[in-house]
Amino acid sequence: GAVVSQHPSRVICKSGTSVKIECRSLDFQATTMFWYRQFPKQSLMLMATSNEGSKATYEQGVEKDKFLINHASLTLSTLTVTSAHPEDSSFYICSARVGTSFNEQFFGPGTRLTVL
Amino acid sequence: AQTVTQSQPEMSVQEAETVTLSCTYDTSESDYYLFWYKQPPSRQMILVIRQEAYKQQNATENRFSVNFQKAAKSFSLKISDSQLGDAAMYFCALTPGYGNKLVFGAGTILRVKS
Numbered sequence: 001g002a003v004v005s006q007h008p009s010r011v012i013c014k015s016g017t018s019v020k021i022e023c024r025s026l027d028f029q030a031t032t033m034f035w036y037r038q039f040p041k042q043s044l045m046l047m048a049t050s051n052e053g054s055k056a057t058y059e060q061g062v063e064k065d066k067f068l069i070n071h072a073s074l075t076l077s078t079l080t081v082t083s084a085h086p087e088d089s090s091f092y093i094c095s096a097r098v099g100t101s102f103n104e105q106f107f108g109p110g111t112r113l114t115v116l
Numbered sequence: 117a118q119t120v121t122q123s124q125p126e127m128s129v130q131e132a133e134t135v136t137l138s139c140t141y142d143t144s145e146s147d148y149y150l151f152w153y154k155q156p157p158s159r160q161m162i163l164v165i166r167q168e169a170y171k172q173q174n175a176t177e178n179r180f181s182v183n184f185q186k187a188a189k190s191f192s193l194k195i196s197d198s199q200l201g202d203a204a205m206y207f208c209a210l211t212p213g214y215g216n217k218l219v220f221g222a223g224t225i226l227r228v229k230s
Contacts, residue, residue, distance in 0.1 A: 034217065039157075039165070041205075041223075041225070042222070042223070043207060043220045043221065043222050043223050044161075044218075044220050046217055046218070049217055078175045088216070091159060091160075093161065095218075104166065105227060107153075107160065107161035107162075108160050109158070110160070
């Protein structure tokens, strides 16, 4: 149980285009999902917290117009990188939490984004 | 502010030996949760072990155990009988309060020698 999937696992796009990454909780309902960014050999950096049916809460320094997050259902959150540039190339990881009764987050396998 | 510090960028251990990864943290919350996550080369984050701050007993999961020193704000991970599959990046993480976000340490790369 508690499986989180991400799609796509890898994406290559041209500079200036937008890319959408999906995060799904497969066997549970996730009231809260988190989006992280990770550079090689570095830690996970929280970008935003997404609650179902409400606007995402972005961390300081993260451009909300650049990284659009939608959490339209209890099993799906999407991250759209708008007008992507090479510096947006990174590994993006989502996680999902089951309600608020337990603090464990379940992580997706990540998406490697390369912007040419 | 909540912080998690892992002072060992890299550690090495011989197969079948024991290794301890260090972690210190700081939080003003009285209730919090601590975690160790493993990130192998596949980059899938895997929960290794968790500890509730209100529990005095150290958590144990098979070959993995923690030494939770609440007063010292220390949360080290001990891996016994190390296996090649234990090679990974290990992250210490803290959730302050209840239902809040995870704060990660910088990570420790663990290498296992055969």
